[in-house]
Amino acid sequence: MLNFGLTEMRLVAPRDGWPNPDAGPAASGADAVLEGAKVFENVAEAVADCSLVFASTVRRRDLVIPVVGPHEMAGEIRSTSGRSAILFGPERSGLETEDVALANRVVTVPINPEFGSLNLAQAVILLAYEWSRGGELVQPTVKEMEPPAPMGDLEGLLGQLEDDLGQAGYFHPPERTAATKATIRTILTKPQWSTREIKAIRGIIRALVSPRGSRG
Amino acid sequence: MLNFGLTEMRLVAPRDGWPNPDAGPAASGADAVLEGAKVFENVAEAVADCSLVFASTVRRRDLVIPVVGPHEMAGEIRSTSGRSAILFGPERSGLETEDVALANRVVTVPINPEFGSLNLAQAVILLAYEWSRGGELVQPTVKEMEPPAPMGDLEGLLGQLEDDLGQAGYFHPPERTAATKATIRTILTKPQWSTREIKAIRGIIRALVSPRGSRG
Numbered sequence: 001m002l003n004f005g006l007t008e009m010r011l012v013a014p015r016d017g018w019p020n021p022d023a024g025p026a027a028s029g030a031d032a033v034l035e036g037a038k039v040f041e042n043v044a045e046a047v048a049d050c051s052l053v054f055a056s057t058v059r060r061r062d063l064v065i066p067v068v069g070p071h072e073m074a075g076e077i078r079s080t081s082g083r084s085a086i087l088f089g090p091e092r093s094g095l096e097t098e099d100v101a102l103a104n105r106v107v108t109v110p111i112n113p114e115f116g117s118l119n120l121a122q123a124v125i126l127l128a129y130e131w132s133r134g135g136e137l138v139q140p141t142v143k144e145m146e147p148p149a150p151m152g153d154l155e156g157l158l159g160q161l162e163d164d165l166g167q168a169g170y171f172h173p174p175e176r177t178a179a180t181k182a183t184i185r186t187i188l189t190k191p192q193w194s195t196r197e198i199k200a201i202r203g204i205i206r207a208l209v210s211p212r213g214s215r216g
Numbered sequence: 217m218l219n220f221g222l223t224e225m226r227l228v229a230p231r232d233g234w235p236n237p238d239a240g241p242a243a244s245g246a247d248a249v250l251e252g253a254k255v256f257e258n259v260a261e262a263v264a265d266c267s268l269v270f271a272s273t274v275r276r277r278d279l280v281i282p283v284v285g286p287h288e289m290a291g292e293i294r295s296t297s298g299r300s301a302i303l304f305g306p307e308r309s310g311l312e313t314e315d316v317a318l319a320n321r322v323v324t325v326p327i328n329p330e331f332g333s334l335n336l337a338q339a340v341i342l343l344a345y346e347w348s349r350g351g352e353l354v355q356p357t358v359k360e361m362e363p364p365a366p367m368g369d370l371e372g373l374l375g376q377l378e379d380d381l382g383q384a385g386y387f388h389p390p391e392r393t394a395a396t397k398a399t400i401r402t403i404l405t406k407p408q409w410s411t412r413e414i415k416a417i418r419g420i421i422r423a424l425v426s427p428r429g430s431r432g
Contacts, residue, residue, distance in 0.1 A: 002331045003338075028333050064362060064410075071349075109345070115218045117244050122219075125338050126345055132326070133287075165420065169428030187416060191407035200403060204381065208424040212385030 001124065002030035004132035009037045010046045010085075043087065043099045048152035051082030051192070055103035056123050057095050058116075064186055065106050070130035073107045078134045081147040086127055091120045101182050102151070104189060146194035153198045158185060160202055164209050217340065218246035220348035225253045226262045226301075259303065259315045267298030271319035272339050273311050274332075281322050286346040289323045293347060302343055307336045362410030369414045374401060376418055380425050 001009065011018055018039050027034055040046035047053050054073050055065075068076070077084040087103060089095035100106065109118060109126055118126075162181060171177040193201065217225065227234055234255050243250055256262035263269050270289050271281075284292070293300040303319060305311035316322065325334060325342050334342075378397060387393040409417065 003327045003334055005328045028335075030331060030333070110348070111219045112221045112348075115246060117246070118219055119244075122341050125341065129325070129342055129345075132328075161420070164424055167427065168423045170420070170423040172428065183416060184420070187407075187409065187413045190409070190413075191403075193403065193406070197403045197406075200399060204377070204386070204400070205424060207384045207386040208380055208421060211383065212388065 001128055002033050004128040006128050007033055009033050011037055011039045012043050012046050013041060043102055044155055047085045049083055049150045050085040051148035051150055052080045052084040053103040054105045054107040055087045055095055055100040056107050056127060057100055058108055060100060060106060063100055067106045067108055070107060070109055070127050074130040074134055077131060088120060088124060101185050104192060146196060148192035149195040149198050153195050157198050157202055161205060164205060217344055218249050220344040222344050223249055225249050227253055227255045228259050228262050229257060259318055263301045265299055266301040268296045268300040269319040270321045270323040271303045271311055271316040272323050272343060273316055274324055279316055283322045283324055286325055286343050290346040290349060304336060304340060362412060364408035365411040365414050369411050373414050373418055377421060380421060
């Protein structure tokens with residue numbers, strides 16, 4: 001990370017706790033990154049202040065999320081006005097489906113189709129390298145009028161909608177609930193709405209659920 | 217190397233001899249590269265059949281050799297008609313001056329000037345990655361999304377939502393109705409939802425307006 005100027009590390013529920021005495025020697029002198037690391041209980045909290053989230057993983061056929069390469073990722077990070085995050089999963093298992101579903105994009109390093117064996121450290125250094133280059137050949141195409149809302153705003157919308165849909169008996173049959181919630185999350189993550197737009201959507205949902213005149 | 221399609225490794229006077237039983241496990245399955253490795257007594261012999269040689273090292277003030285970045289290197293390798301080679305030195309000491317002097321170019325990865333600590337494996341993977349981006353392994357990044365729905369689908373969603381919001385008394389005061397409808401249109405046009413996603417949103421709206429059990 002520090003080789004390419006990335007300093008802000010966030011850890012989600014680290015298996016061996018934090019601080020971890022094994023981390024120092026492995027960091028080869030990048031102690032400042034370790035000292036500044038923040039720990040979160042789950043991925044949603046870790047990215048709550050970020051408006052553009054990339055999940056570093058192989059192509060996922062089970063999720064409808066745009067897939068970009070490292071270079072494209074760097075260009076997008078450079079041209080967005082909000083904060084960005086790159087998610088990495090544990091060495092062996094990688095990211096869980098529900099963590100990937102929190103992301104706006106999947107970022108995949110194009111590798112040899114006959115032999116693909118990138119480990120976590122290799123994925124990190126390649127994406128950090130591309131980030132540092134800033135996608136210098138990528139021209140931002142559209143100047144966004146409003147920056148995408150931080151992910152915490154989206155969580156608020158999703159929470160409200162899931163509550164209301166639960167009340168309305170929408171999650172039926174019960175065994176499909178998790179999959180249905182994942183679908184809704186994907187559909188509402190895609191727009192990259194601004195904070196103002198999310199507020200408007202939340203007002204619309206309130207109006208549908210409690211029509212004017214019907215409220216207590 | 218093999219992650220990015222590089223198969224031809226040449227070793228110069230390996231310290232521990234060759235073959236080396238420790239190399240297999242470290243190669244993570246890329247045994248074909250090990251099996252095809254050729255051993256040379258010195259660097260000059262190793263690059264004798266190459267017409268463009270890059271020495272991977274930090275900038276050398278003692279040598280007058282052009283310095284390029286990884287991306288530039290990949291472009292030069294692509295556009296030359298002869299064979300190319302990239303030289304790497306031992307982990308700790310790096311390349312000797314006389315070996316760098318055999319190269320046509322120095323290739324240096326631009327890193328954080330305040331903290332530079334690239335090891336051999338990291339330098340190799342970054343240069344291999346850049347090399348592959350210019351070659352046949354580079355896949356165009358595919359946005360694996362469903363195509364955006366025809367505008368008629370979006371109009372159907374907007375019509376349903378405006379009707380329901382009208383019933384709910386949402387458009388208030390009346391003189392703001394047109395502006396509010398325009399805002400909703402903008403918010404729902406932005407996602408470029410697919411036909412399937414628009415159907416899901418319409419189902420959600422129906423559930424919010426007419427909860428299960430309340431329907432006639």
